[in-house]
Amino acid sequence: MKNYPNVTIFSHPLIQHKVAILRDENTKMKEFRELIEEITTLMVYEAFKDVPTKRVTVKTPLEVTEQTMVADNAVTIVPILRAGLGMVNGVHTLFPTARVGHIGLYRDEETLEPHEYYCKLPEGIEDSVVVLLDPMLATGGSAIGAIDLLKKRGCKNICLMNIIGVPEGVEAVHKAHPDVKVYVSTLDRQLNEHGYILPGLGDAGDRLFGTK
Numbered sequence: 476m477k478n479y480p481n482v483t484i485f486s487h488p489l490i491q492h493k494v495a496i497l498r499d500e501n502t503k504m505k506e507f508r509e510l511i512e513e514i515t516t517l518m519v520y521e522a523f524k525d526v527p528t529k530r531v532t533v534k535t536p537l538e539v540t541e542q543t544m545v546a547d548n549a550v551t552i553v554p555i556l557r558a559g560l561g562m563v564n565g566v567h568t569l570f571p572t573a574r575v576g577h578i579g580l581y582r583d584e585e586t587l588e589p590h591e592y593y594c595k596l597p598e599g600i601e602d603s604v605v606v607l608l609d610p611m612l613a614t615g616g617s618a619i620g621a622i623d624l625l626k627k628r629g630c631k632n633i634c635l636m637n638i639i640g641v642p643e644g645v646e647a648v649h650k651a652h653p654d655v656k657v658y659v660s661t662l663d664r665q666l667n668e669h670g671y672i673l674p675g676l677g678d679a680g681d682r683l684f685g686t687k
């Protein structure tokens with residue numbers, strides 16, 4: 476795949492190690508959920524080096540000092556339902572007071588087109604960095620649909636975080652929304668004829684919530 480300025484593919488061995496366990500068909504629901512959270516935290520730590528900050532005054536036992544902290548309401552978390560829910564705690568580990576909006580989209584199994592069924596976003600979301608979460612970036616249709624909704628609400632600073640993507644999905648998102656920063660922990664080979672990522676990890680929602 477070409478290099479795009481707003482697209483980051485992680486190659487950190489600690490992330491790759493966890494993704495390898497995540498993919499394994501023998502990894503059970505509890506461990507799968509924990510790994511999704513841990514990988515998300517590692518990705519956010521890497522991606523948010525330029526998070527908005529504020530200066531604060533702190534009184535240590537010895538003196539008063541000016542220090543840096545993360546700005547209030549710096550980020551808003553938006554998982555794409557269902558599977559994006561599994562990544563929320565991983566962001567909250569680093570941004571514990573971040574507010575959460577929800578976008579419900581499901582992919583039609585035949586056409587692979589996304590269908591919206593829910594959208595509830597916090598007031599003032601347009602003034603924060605939106606961290607849009609979905610473990611899987613396949614055709615890119617769901618991510619593009621979610622970004623369309625966020626932009627309609629006035630969001631200008633959106634970053635999409637996916638655990639596994641494929642080149643066609645990354646390219647589709649980049650083409651539709653070149654201003655959106657895309658972070659993918661691992662880029663896989665291709666989609667199969669049913670729109671599943673190869674080698675992938677199967678259906679992320681089913682593995683997170685035990686529905687199959």
Ligand code: PRP
Nearest residue numbers: 556557558581582613614615616617680
């Ligand atoms: C999965 C996944 C993404 C989408 C990716 O969700 O979590 O949202 O497919 O595919 P795309 O890039 O081709 O749009 P799904 O629609 O299966 O819903 P679920 O999370 O409720 O299982």
Ligand code: URA
Nearest residue numbers: 613671672677678679
């Ligand atoms: N959604 C998933 O959960 N897995 C895939 O491989 C593709 C889309």
